[in-house]
Amino acid sequence: MFALVRRTCLRAIHTEDPIIEVVPKPPSSTYRAPTPPAGIPLSKVISSNNFPLSFSDAYAQWKVRHDVKRAEFDVLSTLPFFPEPDATRSARSLSVDVGNGNWVNEFEVTQLNTETKNDIVVLHGYGAGLAFFYRNFDALSSRPGWKLHALDLLGYGCSARPPFKIHAKDPYERIHETEDFFIDAIEAWRKAKGIERFTFVAHSMGAYFASAYSMKYPGHIKKLVLVSPAGVPRSSLSISSISRRKLDPKAKSEISGEKLIKVPAWFNFLWERHVSPFSLVRNTGFLGPKFVSGWTHRRFANLPPVEAEILHRYVYGIFNAKGSGEYALNYLLAPGAYARWPLAERAANITCDTIWVYGQNDWMDRKGGEEACDKIAKAHGGKRPPIKIVSDAGHHIYLDNPKEFNELVLDVMREVEDKE
Template sequence: MASSSSSTLLSTVIPPAPVFFYKLRSPHVRFASLRHWYSRSEQTLEASEARLLSRLAFFTIGGKTVNSPENSKTLARVGLVDLDGDGMRKINTLVIDQKGNDFDIDKDGSIDETLNYEQLGFTEIPQTDLKIQSNTTTVDEEKNPSIKNLVMCHGFGGGLGFFYRNYHGLSQVPGWRIYSIDWLGMGRSSRPQFIIKGKSVDEYVQETENFFIESFEKWRKIHKIDKMTLLGHSLGGYLAAVYAIKYPMHVEKLILVSPVGVPRNPQNDPRYFKDGGRKIPGWIVKLWNAHLTPQLILRWLGPFGPSLVTKYTAHKFSHLEEIDQLDLHDYLYHISTAAGSGEFAITRILEPGAYARKPLIDRLYEIQMPTTFLYGEDDWMDYRAAEEAKDLMRVFVKIERVPKAGHHLYLDNPTEFNRLVIKEMLEGSINN
């Protein structure tokens, strides 16, 4: 339960989600939608992210909530890290440091199988204010070489807020610091103009990849992270793999969560699917090649955009509590309607049908670190592509499937997702 003082503070610092989402069937929906569209800003985007992160049980001792970060076991801060010193390119970053841990770990380093992972997920009720530092331009984490780093990267159209059900459990692993970022041009990070000059497929794919991985590399240097376990979901998994290929010296382990872009297009490689794949309608191909994105459509829709997001999130996240659905609606709408930037990468990197123009299966043999693939059992991303890639890779590879989960397996089944990621973190600690 949240204390009354922390609840009051939370309601003051983080305003509630717009009334539109609480009255989905109200006759005043159109007016509320118009108001929500008109009032959106960087401040309302920040608030929508904070509402998700404020659920985390960061400030707890012995299971009791405290209101003072000075007395907490876990310290978390979120803010914008300036890449160049001129304020033009900033990457939104969540950093979580753990002063203690709740784990019972066996002598061989394995997790106590009797541990109740439900307790390591998240609290359904916001417990206390999460310190927001929107103008953060300096990095002040203690540089301890014994601390290991887990860096988490979201997928296309997402943001670091999507991992809100995972941060607390992952942050309890002793000796680890958790980072989570919004890719440049996505989430709450800066939205620089996305300009690609390359004409050939190889040229514009490489330029697009560099837009993300070179800014990520600069972010790494600012944080002075020498080694990391790198976790990426969907498009974030694709970009994490590309980064690990180019900068293998900084990645100890790679965790690819339902990564996009692994298989070849079945129409180009009919061995993968016997029927050669489903043919994409010509009009979709034309719109795709014209770089039309879902976010662009939402911005075009103006005041009608929120209702479209509501339909999407109500379908995708119907298993969540109503308050979670509402806050995810608000967060997704805000990060989707911010200025267009990184979203335009999707049509450069992928062909219609979500197949990579330069499939990872033809590049993963260059990976130099242990790699784990995680998929949901009901995932639309096909795990068989990872099985084929495993046979071509020259490193230790594992493929795990999370039960009762789809493409957003970290949201669908956070308990099992956390368990598998923690297992990888601990195995990495043992091996090193």
């Protein structure tokens, strides 16, 4: 009975309009936009006031902690065409074999009674999963002739979670090896699906990997939409800057006016030893859901209560699952999320068309994007890639302002059509 009532509530959200639009409401006083990864005072970690989920609810969620696929299903069931098709679209959840006993989890949406002429791939960021885009799938799958593919990165979400081990010693080779863990799986997925070229929409760390994919496997991306991309700006913590200071200890930072985020010593210690932030969730037993509620309660405070609840369960499920791809973070970024090998230093190697998207209140430094766009234009003698700003949005642009974000991506899809 509870499942039936919950499903009815989820469906009720979408009975009036085929494209997801939540009725605007004033921002919740508990809402907090994402901020750069940095340590928080230990007093807050042990304060129950910051984790609103009750102990009884936490225990109930902990008992079903391994059913991540069910949690994903519940989020995707908010869509009008899943699990049953509507008048124009059908959707399915797939496990695509990418070799070595691994698979990539995919949510595929297909237009009924129309020929597929274009494919659009959507990729999440660090610690997330494909269902984070549930407020975008309806709109982005509504354009005739397009098939939508949302992916979980290898080692994330409901994709396979193989052991993550890096063997290279050279700092640049370590980064290449780390990137290859993810982008080789994307390439294997593309081949398995028989897709020659596609439009790529990727967020945060996913955008970083999408950029790396475009460099290693050129020619397969029609247009690359980088949404609040991670690892772009240069800093004094990059490999090249550190190497320069080793050669000349008196050398000053080449980054004018640089102000690095200060992180506690304990946070820096754990980061540099590749300790995953999700280990706290896994190692605290039934308290794990309660700890996760501290983030989800504030992050999803502006969503309808039913959606916020199922997203919390989904987030806990993917945070608690076996550690794998998450261990890449420390190889690619220094504490405070500063790239060890910034995309701004190698953006000239991106040869496909790009569009860079930031939120109006984004913590990602768009100056890095501007520098990268300048280098792309200079290297290829063409027009500078556009940078778009989505209003009333922070780092998770697609969740904060789905209507404006969806229209921006639909414009990109129209541009792709016009060029064919």
